[in-house]
Amino acid sequence: MTTNDAFISIRNVGKSYxxxxxIDSVSMDIAHGExxxxxxxxxxxxxxxxxxxxxxxxVSSGEIFIDGQPMSDVPPYRxxxxxxxxNYAIFPHLNVAQNIGYGLRKLKLPRAKQDxxxxxMLDLVQLSGYGKRRGxxxxxxxxxxxxxARALILKPKVLLxxxxxxxxxxxxxxxxxxxxxxLQRAIGIxxxxxxxxxxxxxxxxxxxxxxxxxxxxxxxSPSALYEVPKTRDVASFIGNMNFLDAKVTGCVNGHAHLDVxxxxxxxxxxxxxxxxxxxxxxxxIRPEKLVLHDTAPVNGSKAIxxxxxxxxxxxxxxxxxxxVPGCDTPIAISTQNIRMHKPQEATIGRPVWLTWSDDAxxxxxx
Amino acid sequence: MKEGTYIKQPNRALxxxxxxxxxxxxxxxxxxxxxxxxxxxxxxxxxxxLTIQWYVDLWTRESxxxxxxxSLTVGLWVSVISTGLGVVAARAITRxxxxxxxxIVTFAMLxxxxxxxxxxxxxxxxxxRLGIPLxxxxxxxxxxxxxxxxxxxxxxxxxxxxxxxMEEASADLGENGWWTFWRVTFPMVAPGIVASLxxxxxxxxxxxxxxxxxxxxxxxxxxxxxTQLRFPREFPAILALSTIILALSFVLVFVALWIGRxxxxxxxxxxxxxxx
Numbered sequence: 001m002t003t004n005d006a007f008i009s010i011r012n013v014g015k016s017y018x019x020x021x022x023i024d025s026v027s028m029d030i031a032h033g034e035x036x037x038x039x040x041x042x043x044x045x046x047x048x049x050x051x052x053x054x055x056x057x058x059v060s061s062g063e064i065f066i067d068g069q070p071m072s073d074v075p076p077y078r079x080x081x082x083x084x085x086x087n088y089a090i091f092p093h094l095n096v097a098q099n100i101g102y103g104l105r106k107l108k109l110p111r112a113k114q115d116x117x118x119x120x121m122l123d124l125v126q127l128s129g130y131g132k133r134r135g136x137x138x139x140x141x142x143x144x145x146x147x148x149a150r151a152l153i154l155k156p157k158v159l160l161x162x163x164x165x166x167x168x169x170x171x172x173x174x175x176x177x178x179x180x181x182x183l184q185r186a187i188g189i190x191x192x193x194x195x196x197x198x199x200x201x202x203x204x205x206x207x208x209x210x211x212x213x214x215x216x217x218x219x220x221s222p223s224a225l226y227e228v229p230k231t232r233d234v235a236s237f238i239g240n241m242n243f244l245d246a247k248v249t250g251c252v253n254g255h256a257h258l259d260v261x262x263x264x265x266x267x268x269x270x271x272x273x274x275x276x277x278x279x280x281x282x283x284x285i286r287p288e289k290l291v292l293h294d295t296a297p298v299n300g301s302k303a304i305x306x307x308x309x310x311x312x313x314x315x316x317x318x319x320x321x322x323x324v325p326g327c328d329t330p331i332a333i334s335t336q337n338i339r340m341h342k343p344q345e346a347t348i349g350r351p352v353w354l355t356w357s358d359d360a361x362x363x364x365x366x
Numbered sequence: 367m368k369e370g371t372y373i374k375q376p377n378r379a380l381x382x383x384x385x386x387x388x389x390x391x392x393x394x395x396x397x398x399x400x401x402x403x404x405x406x407x408x409x410x411x412x413x414x415x416l417t418i419q420w421y422v423d424l425w426t427r428e429s430x431x432x433x434x435x436x437s438l439t440v441g442l443w444v445s446v447i448s449t450g451l452g453v454v455a456a457r458a459i460t461r462x463x464x465x466x467x468x469x470i471v472t473f474a475m476l477x478x479x480x481x482x483x484x485x486x487x488x489x490x491x492x493x494x495r496l497g498i499p500l501x502x503x504x505x506x507x508x509x510x511x512x513x514x515x516x517x518x519x520x521x522x523x524x525x526x527x528x529x530x531x532m533e534e535a536s537a538d539l540g541e542n543g544w545w546t547f548w549r550v551t552f553p554m555v556a557p558g559i560v561a562s563l564x565x566x567x568x569x570x571x572x573x574x575x576x577x578x579x580x581x582x583x584x585x586x587x588x589x590x591x592x593t594q595l596r597f598p599r600e601f602p603a604i605l606a607l608s609t610i611i612l613a614l615s616f617v618l619v620f621v622a623l624w625i626g627r628x629x630x631x632x633x634x635x636x637x638x639x640x641x642x
Contacts, residue, residue: 054534054538055537056534056537075537075542076534076537076538077537077538077539077540077541077542078540081538082538082539083534083535083538085531085534085535086531087529087531089529089531089532089534089535091532091535091536091550091554092554093553093554102536102539102541102549103539103540103541105540105541105545105549106540106541150535150539151538151539154539154540
């Protein structure tokens, strides 16, 4: 993506608290109408970055542009963004309708028009008839919708969401995820969404920025992040991943020969990579991309032989830890239980063979 | 079988103690309204008979009305100014981290423990050095010093329990600092402000020592009562006056507590806002 069609452009933005560097020169572009997530563990700087977009934190270095305008000198109350707070920040002294209509004062609209706008928002978040209630009479999910309605009534160019689903229980959270996606499609504005929940980020986002230690590791679509992570950190943060130590033993005819722990020799196309002889790398594979067999494959295709070390039965699927000679850590496998799971399958020490399809393996720098 | 849980089991000794405590505390005070209706200028049993003549007598005294008016004027100004300063101070203390903050807070609270006599003498020396004549203004200034720590102490917990994201939400929705204060901060801390107004008014209304040092020819009600004690025949009227003040103080304190409790309920509401 080029800077030209970027709606939010974050240029070399850094944030320091004294000597502590909370955000270290981050750059990214967010397109108009995109559902963009900032994903990372707590303390990775994602919330700080969001608060910088809202104007609650100053930018120590670099610049944030929204719709082409530099934001450094714009106070929060003049920015074309609105925010849904982590704790919703519903004003306790106002009722639902007053909360939602809070930002309308400055528009100097006639009373009837204001009421109509509030009613439309109540409709949008499916809370019609709740206008006279107080915040404390409502459930967490309802308060969440009010916070959304209150932010959206001003028709912001960007909606910022700070872990808005964190306080909800699992079922409600999934319901609100659908709701958020529906809303975002319906109004078509840019959403910037902060979360530590990778599943949530994968479910909702058009693109995700994975953050760690104040830096951005990778910005990509959910499937690209999951299928082709660019670093070991991203690979292990999103989903589960098996890492096998490997060494490049040679590069011939556009192929790199790898000596992989527990597998032996494997060839990879080396085009577009920096693999050179002697490199120490990791070969990564997702647990669900390994196929478990009770007998050795007959056609001589590559397989890893090992024995079951641990079985975890989860109903719809089972997780196995397979100990492989030559590997330090057991390999994790996850299989869909498409046939009935029999207790004897869980026997420790049962010999098994693992196979995979060629595109399941990823080579990462160690 | 014993009733109650381990923690809540009845404790007879504690009950007796509580009753004795309350009697010792309030019995002397109860003699004041009792004898204010006594048809004799001497405070002794047996009582002579019921009368309201001392109340009627009060009603017709110019000097009582003048003193009452002075007390009310000083009380109103002092409560408003000390609460206003208290709001600013409490907000600053809870909002900003500054070097030596706890020292500053302790310093602001010092009038709570420094004896009034010392402050009174100190201020008297100061105003006489500066050549300022003693008046109700000097009285009000003295009261302000006494009341400010009470105002801060009343308001501080309310500002401490204040969720910062409320003000951020207001700013996010387009309101600048001024409007945010009036539309969010002020209504949310209003119960604390009312409680502080009532408390500081009561303190100013009752204050004796500072007033004694700093008042000129205009006196407040407590000083008036004290000067009248020299004349035995005035005593029943003083009892009547004290009874009225007592009743009004009770009402004020109860209102302050009641409003303070409303504030607590609100806080619980905003707490559930954050939780769940």
